[in-house]
Amino acid sequence: MYAPDRDQDLRWMQRAIDLAALCPPAPGAYSVGAIVVGEDGTELASAYSRATGPREHAEEVALAQLPQDDPRLAGATIYSTLEPCSQRSASRTPCAQRILEAGIPRVVIAWREPSLFVDDCIGYEQLVAAGVSVSELPELAAAAKAVNSHLPGMG
Template sequence: MSKRRDRRMMGRALGLARLNHGLTGPNPSVGCVILDVDGHIVGDGVTGLGGRPHAEEIALDEAGARAVGGTAYVTLEPCRERSSGSPSCSTKLKDAGIARVVCAISDPHPLAEGGITALRQAGIRVEIGLGERVAARLYRGFFQTVHAAKA
């Protein structure tokens, strides 16, 4: 994958995240774009109103089997576990056969934290930091809430 394509796809994911910003309840609005192994967009999603479903779930459902060997661009670290007990986004990305995840920024939320580690332990190449400044502004309020809850 080229750096130019990576920047373009993360820009698209950040644009998706902005669509439902402020409309996803306590959850942040996340954007996700899935490319197949040949670099074609096969799925995209944004966190649903009220916080469910997660962007990765929507994008993976749209991509189906075309996600195998592909790349996921996600604006916020995929969750490590879910409060509902259903499979986490990091697990869903792994199970879908995603080979690479490009993530803008890590998530300090206790249920999300460690999603990147879980992906790497599964053998998935993870790159973090592309679009980080934009994502930090987008998630500033969410991060403040998480840090206040941890204090």
């Protein structure tokens, strides 16, 4: 499992935040960046919200860049600037579920989802309950939030 020191985690997350800044702003959706890093520390995929479609989440776009049976996923870490979602308004698989299906053992997030669009995001809890290692980087939460200044209460 890719579990580098905290400084390296912070560097990957800073890059994910830079990706989040590229998101086309949408009135009802967060701007998020996500990066999948392999066990050997190489970047396998990276994406941001709505990169290739108006309803896409960053984790979804990043995972779509890899074959579902890619053996590197079993040792990978996914960095996401926001807690992976546990429910979605459209009929699409929530990102926490996608991460579990991909078999990724480690998730690093900067910001827990506030109760803005869903009452209670339990992506974090779902991942932990399934045995995934979830780390939070609270020192980057403000930066992850700052790219969402288009949303109510975030400016």
